Amino acid sequence: MTKIGLEIHCQLTKLESKLFCYCKADYRDIPPNSNICPICMGLPGALPMLNKKAVEKATVLSLALGCQIPKQISFFRKNYFYPDLPKGFQITQYNAYGKTSIGSDGAIQIEGREIKIRRIQIEEDPGRLVYEGSSEKTQITLVDYNRAGTPLVEIVTEPDFENPRQVRIFLNILADLLENLDVSDPYLEGAMRVDGNISVEKANRVEIKNVGSFRDIEKALHFEITRQQSLVERNIPVVAETRHWDEARKITFSSRSKEEEQDYRYLPEADIPIIHLVQSKIEALKDNMPESVVAKKERYVKKYGITPQVGDVLSSDKFYSDLFEKAHTDTNAKEVANIITTDLMGVADTREKKIELKITPRHISDLADAILNNQITRNSGKLALQEMVKTGKSFSEIIVSLDLGNVNDESSLEKIIDEIFEEEKKAVLEARQNPDTVNYIVGKIMRKTKGKADPSTTLEIIRKKLSF
Numbered sequence: 001m002t003k004i005g006l007e008i009h010c011q012l013t014k015l016e017s018k019l020f021c022y023c024k025a026d027y028r029d030i031p032p033n034s035n036i037c038p039i040c041m042g043l044p045g046a047l048p049m050l051n052k053k054a055v056e057k058a059t060v061l062s063l064a065l066g067c068q069i070p071k072q073i074s075f076f077r078k079n080y081f082y083p084d085l086p087k088g089f090q091i092t093q094y095n096a097y098g099k100t101s102i103g104s105d106g107a108i109q110i111e112g113r114e115i116k117i118r119r120i121q122i123e124e125d126p127g128r129l130v131y132e133g134s135s136e137k138t139q140i141t142l143v144d145y146n147r148a149g150t151p152l153v154e155i156v157t158e159p160d161f162e163n164p165r166q167v168r169i170f171l172n173i174l175a176d177l178l179e180n181l182d183v184s185d186p187y188l189e190g191a192m193r194v195d196g197n198i199s200v201e202k203a204n205r206v207e208i209k210n211v212g213s214f215r216d217i218e219k220a221l222h223f224e225i226t227r228q229q230s231l232v233e234r235n236i237p238v239v240a241e242t243r244h245w246d247e248a249r250k251i252t253f254s255s256r257s258k259e260e261e262q263d264y265r266y267l268p269e270a271d272i273p274i275i276h277l278v279q280s281k282i283e284a285l286k287d288n289m290p291e292s293v294v295a296k297k298e299r300y301v302k303k304y305g306i307t308p309q310v311g312d313v314l315s316s317d318k319f320y321s322d323l324f325e326k327a328h329t330d331t332n333a334k335e336v337a338n339i340i341t342t343d344l345m346g347v348a349d350t351r352e353k354k355i356e357l358k359i360t361p362r363h364i365s366d367l368a369d370a371i372l373n374n375q376i377t378r379n380s381g382k383l384a385l386q387e388m389v390k391t392g393k394s395f396s397e398i399i400v401s402l403d404l405g406n407v408n409d410e411s412s413l414e415k416i417i418d419e420i421f422e423e424e425k426k427a428v429l430e431a432r433q434n435p436d437t438v439n440y441i442v443g444k445i446m447r448k449t450k451g452k453a454d455p456s457t458t459l460e461i462i463r464k465k466l467s468f
């Protein structure tokens, strides 16, 4: 049986400063090596100061994942020598001397299956290595320490996944959760990095390191299953090792041999005291936690009669569920949900596109009301939405400028119907004998009004005129 476990590094991107110093946590778009200080560079004599907010965010995440929170947490030095690690060790958490990492023994449900969370630990991110060309063939490696010391949580699962698809579903749920908890923006480049441990039946465990996209980790795991199975079939042993994912060639390749735990020579970080967590503080964090995605979905379904499918899509995306919360009223909630999940998500499905949207809650609310009051058809509504998204103009302005309002006052509609009757005498005769053919006439009227005629009023008038 295939067994997969994950180690996921999530940056706490919502924090202001790094984990142990005052440098900015947001290291992106800054000239290399300009967001550093003696502490995050590990200069002799510099002492780390633990970021309290990082502990709070990590606690909230641990609570949301159903983890046990210990009474006290402590930090360890994980020693290894690598150019991205200026101190020669990484400050992290370690559970060998009792459970002192911020969370342990949690779980996430995916499709009725429980994925157990072994542990959550707070640690610092190393710097960034920039290669010239590929990491295998490069002659020059540049080091940028702007990222060194930025706050991370590492989430370690049990090997509870049976296939790569479950991994991808899990990661999507986790990303939604991180976003919803305001712990991280998982869609920032490098904010979520995944290591996958995988073994097929009769094979040693292989670790795939540091994959930056969910799609790629799924592909890398698929590749590894095929590779390991074909080795097993030929009686060639699968080497226990660390492998990397080559995005361009879509293969994993062997890198350094895997360090054993003893190689890291974990030792207690003497410069950071043991931190006692106050129970009342944890309770307060729990009480102030944002509504979970699952609870939000249930509320949408129960309170507004939104279908579970729409509720699922809406609740799992923080950007769109925030928009829904601000846009809906008690009477138009269902329509607002439909507009967001079908029409708006169709226009803006990526983070970049969402940022560009010029849409406000008022736009969506006005549009939903107009559809419900029969002032505009759903089709015209789509056009109005596209215009609002592009220009930011108000709904009433767009209705006038694009001439999208419904023709549903009976007298003007009747006039149009009379005109069509005049033009389509043969069809009218046919419809009198066979009412089933009336759709042809309705179609003509729709074309003439550019889809703005209210279908039910139209049909009613025709019925009256043809007396059937």
Ligand SMILES: [Zn+2]
Pocket: 018, 021, 022, 023, 035, 036, 037, 038, 039, 040, 041, 149
């Ligand atoms: Zn610093």
